[in-house]
Amino acid sequence: xxxxxxxxxxxxxxxQRVTISCSGSSSNIGSDYVHWFQQLPGxxxxxxxxxxxxxxxxxxxxxxxxxxxxxxxxxxxxxxSEDEADYYCSAWDNSLSxxxxxxxxxxxxx
Amino acid sequence: xxxxxxxxxxxxxxxxxxxxxxxxxxxxxxxxxxAWNWIRQSPSRGLEWLGRTYYRSKWFRAYAVSxxxxxxxxxxxxxxxxxxxxxxxxxxxxxxxxxxxxxDGYLGxxxxxxxVTVSS
Numbered sequence: 001x002x003x004x005x006x007x008x009x010x011x012x013x014x015x016q017r018v019t020i021s022c023s024g025s026s027s028n029i030g031s032d033y034v035h036w037f038q039q040l041p042g043x044x045x046x047x048x049x050x051x052x053x054x055x056x057x058x059x060x061x062x063x064x065x066x067x068x069x070x071x072x073x074x075x076x077x078x079x080x081s082e083d084e085a086d087y088y089c090s091a092w093d094n095s096l097s098x099x100x101x102x103x104x105x106x107x108x109x110x
Numbered sequence: 111x112x113x114x115x116x117x118x119x120x121x122x123x124x125x126x127x128x129x130x131x132x133x134x135x136x137x138x139x140x141x142x143x144x145a146w147n148w149i150r151q152s153p154s155r156g157l158e159w160l161g162r163t164y165y166r167s168k169w170f171r172a173y174a175v176s177x178x179x180x181x182x183x184x185x186x187x188x189x190x191x192x193x194x195x196x197x198x199x200x201x202x203x204x205x206x207x208x209x210x211x212x213x214d215g216y217l218g219x220x221x222x223x224x225x226v227t228v229s230s
Contacts, residue, residue, distance in 0.1 A: 002156050002157075032215075033215055033216070035216045035217070044208065044220045044221075044222060044223055045157070045216055045220060046210075046220075047216065049217065049219065050214075050215075050216040050218070051215065056218070087156055090157075090217070092215070096174075096175070097159075097172055098159045098162075098172065098174050099147070099149070099159035099212075099217065100159065101156060101157035101158070101159070102156075103156050104156060104157070
């Protein structure tokens with residue numbers, strides 16, 4: 001069981017906007033930043049969003065992140081076929097003194 | 111530009127020790143602003159942080175409770191790398207293992223991943 005909770009799947013059609021949720025607790029999301037990773041099939045997780053809503057260089061502005069209390073969301077607008085991947089949220093857990101992750105959300109572009 | 115290059119065997123027998131190395135380029139294992147992590151991923155356990163080492167005037171190590179009795183992460187300053195040793199492995203330790211740099215509060219750089227199978 002992952003410490004952070006994500007829906008196992010999400011889907012959308014090209015051009016649509018989809019959101020993926022991530023729920024945690026006061027010891028992780030509630031007290032620290034949330035980060036999001038994109039993992040394309042067979043590849044290494046790639047940092048997509050850091051510090052709740054910051055995009056690394058090269059990440060399109062179609063991807064955005066937000067956080068409220070002990071929950072966070074990743075939004076993808078203008079959905080494209082190449083966005084089909086697994087998405088993971090992550091945060092530092094101050095009680096466990098380590099990184100925790102969500103179980104991942106498999107995004108399907110219909 | 112930071113790069114992490116992993117190496118190590120892909121097959122380990124049950125009860126033996128899993129050993130992996132992560133060579134760092136573009137940064138220093140002795141950096142006062144980075145931490146060097148090991149993470150694994152399996153279908154049954156998802157992404158799981160295993161532990162980290164970092165230097166802040168002296169060396170620190172921190173491990174996940176789930177593996178604390180079996181794990182050692184060591185820096186090697188002469189080769190600018192760090193290593194993972196996981197003892198007494200079982201088939202439950204079969205996973206893809208990643209090294210990753212933590213800096214500025216996030217895991218920004220990852221190694222290429224090493225699939226490890228525990229089997230006789």
